[in-house]
Amino acid sequence: MIHASAIISPKARLGDGVSVGPFTIIHDHVEIGAxxxxxxxxxxxxxxxxADGLPLVxxxxxxxxSHSVFYQGSRFGERLVTGHRVVVREKTVAGIAxxxxxxxxxxxxxxxxxxxxxxxxxxxxxxxxxxxxxWLLPYVVLTNDPHPPSDVLVGATIxxxxxxxxxSVILPGVTVGERALVGAHSKVHRDVAxxxxxxxxxxxxxxxxSEIGLKDGSGRPAYPWTSHFRRGYPDEIAAGWDAAPxxx
Numbered sequence: 210m211i212h213a214s215a216i217i218s219p220k221a222r223l224g225d226g227v228s229v230g231p232f233t234i235i236h237d238h239v240e241i242g243a244x245x246x247x248x249x250x251x252x253x254x255x256x257x258x259x260a261d262g263l264p265l266v267x268x269x270x271x272x273x274x275s276h277s278v279f280y281q282g283s284r285f286g287e288r289l290v291t292g293h294r295v296v297v298r299e300k301t302v303a304g305i306a307x308x309x310x311x312x313x314x315x316x317x318x319x320x321x322x323x324x325x326x327x328x329x330x331x332x333x334x335x336x337x338x339x340x341x342x343x344w345l346l347p348y349v350v351l352t353n354d355p356h357p358p359s360d361v362l363v364g365a366t367i368x369x370x371x372x373x374x375x376x377s378v379i380l381p382g383v384t385v386g387e388r389a390l391v392g393a394h395s396k397v398h399r400d401v402a403x404x405x406x407x408x409x410x411x412x413x414x415x416x417x418x419s420e421i422g423l424k425d426g427s428g429r430p431a432y433p434w435t436s437h438f439r440r441g442y443p444d445e446i447a448a449g450w451d452a453a454p455x456x457x
Contacts, residue, residue, distance in 0.1 A: 212229060215234070217229065217234075221237065222241070224245065227243065229247045230248040230250075233249060233253065236253065236254035239253055240267065243269045246272045247273045248275040249275045250276045251273055251275065251276065252277075254279065254281045259317070260282025260300065263284075263299075265283055267279070267285050268305070271287070272291070274293045280298045282299035282300050283297060283298075283300060283303075285303045286303060286306070288305055288307075290306075290307070292310045293312075294311060301317050301321065303321035305323045308326045308327060313327050314333070316333060319335065319338070321333075322339060322341035322343065323342070325340075326343070328347045328375075329348075330348045331346075331347070331349050333351050334350075335362050336362045337351045337364040338366040339366075340370070341370070342369055343369065343373075346374050349373045349379075350377075352380055354381060355381040355382065365379040367385045368403060369387045370388040370434070371387060371390070371391075374394075376394045377391050377392070386401050386404070387404070389405050389406070389418065390418050390432060391406075395410060398411045404417055405417055405418060406421065418431075436450070
C-alpha cells in the first residue's frame with residue numbers, strides 16, 4: 210500500500226507489494242525490492258553528487274522504520290532491517306539480512322557483509338570494512354581519520370564473526386580479527402588477533418576467546434558464540450555451524 214501523502218518519483222522502481230508510509234519521499238534512481246515496507250517520514254535515495262550517478266538499490270523484503278534517510282548510490286541485499294532515525298550515506302554496499310539499529314550513522318564508502326547486526330547508536334566511518342556475521346553493540350564507533358581533521362581516511366576492518374561490545378572505539382586502520390571479542394568501553398589502537406579477547410583503554414590482550422565461559426551455570430564456552438546462539442539465523446546457516454570443525 211502506498212500512502213496518499215507519500216511522494217514517489219516516477220523514475221523510482223518499486224517491486225511488487227512494496228508498502229510506503231505517510232510523508233515518505235522516494236527520489237529518482239531508487240530500486241526497492243518486492244515485499245519491502247518503508248515506514249513514515251523516511252527519505253529514500255537522497256540526492257548527492259558523491260554517488261556518481263549510482264542508484265540506491267534495496268533488496269526484497271526490507272523493513273525501513275520511520276525517520277530514516279538513505280542516500281543515493283548504496284546497495285543492500287535482501288531482508289534489510291532498520292530501527293528508527295537511521296542515516297546511511299552513499300556507496301555503502303551491504304549483504305543480506307543487514308540489521309541497522311536505531312540512531313545508527315553509516316558514513317558511506319563502506320563494505321559490509323552478510324548477517325551483520327548493529328545495535329543502537331552505532332557509528333560506522335567511511336572506508337570501514339566489515340565481514341560476515343559481525344556484531345556491533347550499542348555506541349560502538351569505527352573511526353577513520355588518523356589525525357583529525359584531515360583528508361586522510363583509513364577505515365577499520367572487522368573480521369567475520371567478531372563481536373565489538375558496547376561503547377568501544379576502533380581507531381583508524383585497525384583490524385579486528387575473525388571471531389575476536391572487544392570488551393565493553395575499550396579503545397582499540399592496534400590490531401586484534403583472531404579468536405582473542407581484548408579490553409581496556411588502551412585495549413590489551415586478555416585471553417583466548419575460548420577461555421570465556423557462559424554465565425548461565427552450564428560451564429559451556431561462550432565463544433565461538435555460534436555454538437550456542439542461533440536466534441534470527443536461518444536453519445541452513447545454523448546447520449553449517451554445527452557441521453564445521455571448531456576454530457583453531
